[in-house]
Amino acid sequence: GAVVSQHPSWVICKSGTSVKIECRSLDFQATTMFWYRQFPKQSLMLMATSNEGSKATYEQGVEKDKFLINHASLTLSTLTVTSAHPEDSSFYICSRLPAGTDTQYFGPGTRLTVL
Amino acid sequence: GENVEQHPSTLSVQEGDSAVIKCTYSDSASNYFPWYKQELGKGPQLIIDIRSNVGEKKDQRIAVTLNKTAKHFSLHITETQPEDSAVYFCAPWRSSSNTGKLIFGQGTTLQVKP
Numbered sequence: 191g192a193v194v195s196q197h198p199s200w201v202i203c204k205s206g207t208s209v210k211i212e213c214r215s216l217d218f219q220a221t222t223m224f225w226y227r228q229f230p231k232q233s234l235m236l237m238a239t240s241n242e243g244s245k246a247t248y249e250q251g252v253e254k255d256k257f258l259i260n261h262a263s264l265t266l267s268t269l270t271v272t273s274a275h276p277e278d279s280s281f282y283i284c285s286r287l288p289a290g291t292d293t294q295y296f297g298p299g300t301r302l303t304v305l
Numbered sequence: 306g307e308n309v310e311q312h313p314s315t316l317s318v319q320e321g322d323s324a325v326i327k328c329t330y331s332d333s334a335s336n337y338f339p340w341y342k343q344e345l346g347k348g349p350q351l352i353i354d355i356r357s358n359v360g361e362k363k364d365q366r367i368a369v370t371l372n373k374t375a376k377h378f379s380l381h382i383t384e385t386q387p388e389d390s391a392v393y394f395c396a397p398w399r400s401s402s403n404t405g406k407l408i409f410g411q412g413t414t415l416q417v418k419p
Contacts, residue, residue, distance in 0.1 A: 194348075196348075224406075224407075232411075232412075233394065233409045233410065233411050233412050234349065234394070234407075234409045235409075236406060236407065236408075239406060283348045283349070285348075285407075292337045292398075292400040293339070293351060293354065294339075294351075294407060295351070296341075296348040296349045296350070296351075297348050298347055298348045299346070299347060299348045301346070
């Protein structure tokens with residue numbers, strides 16, 4: 191199956207700093223990508239959807255100025271958590287949807303801990 | 306929007322027994338029905354999926370059945386093994402929506418006792 195990587199796999203930062211998470215497709219190009227957030231013992235909640243060449247569409251309640259998404263290319267996208275606070279501590283997972291398909295492939299996730 | 310419910314929320318079985326998880330959805334236009342397995346600290350992995358023109362699909366010990374009339378689909382795992390222990394999510398969606406937006410069920414924690 192398709193391979194999606196994320197970097198870093200875990201990060202610890204101080205409150206008020208910004209953290210960038212990368213999501214890469216290793217063996218396919220995807221025009222659409224998604225960012226999810228998952229709190230402990232909960233399901234995945236979609237944060238935003240973006241298509242290459244256009245701005246991201248954020249879900250209700252997700253601050254676009256706090257969670258900056260850059261869909262840099264068909265193989266790389268980034269999520270930047272700006273001015274992180276302890277309540278932003280979570281498991282962030284990206285997924286990519288290859289063009290012309292209906293199957294999403296998920297990255298391994300990034301554990302963010304804000305002190 | 307899509308409303309998705311999974312049952313049960315937790316399931317404990319003995320190794321070798323079968324496990325069944327049911328997913329109920331609300332959007333009658335949904336036409337793609339995947340099941341994902343998530344191990345602790347990892348991202349979800351697609352384990353099996355089915356499309357609306359098929360009623361059942363099987364892949365070795367795993368099968369998915371779909372009842373479009375009743376709007377539910379189920380994951381069946383036979384001859385369970387300890388490595389099947391994980392959280393399982395369903396995420397039905399409508400491919401014609403052009404959004405690819407998955408709405409996940411609440412998840413089912415499966416524990417297989419050796």
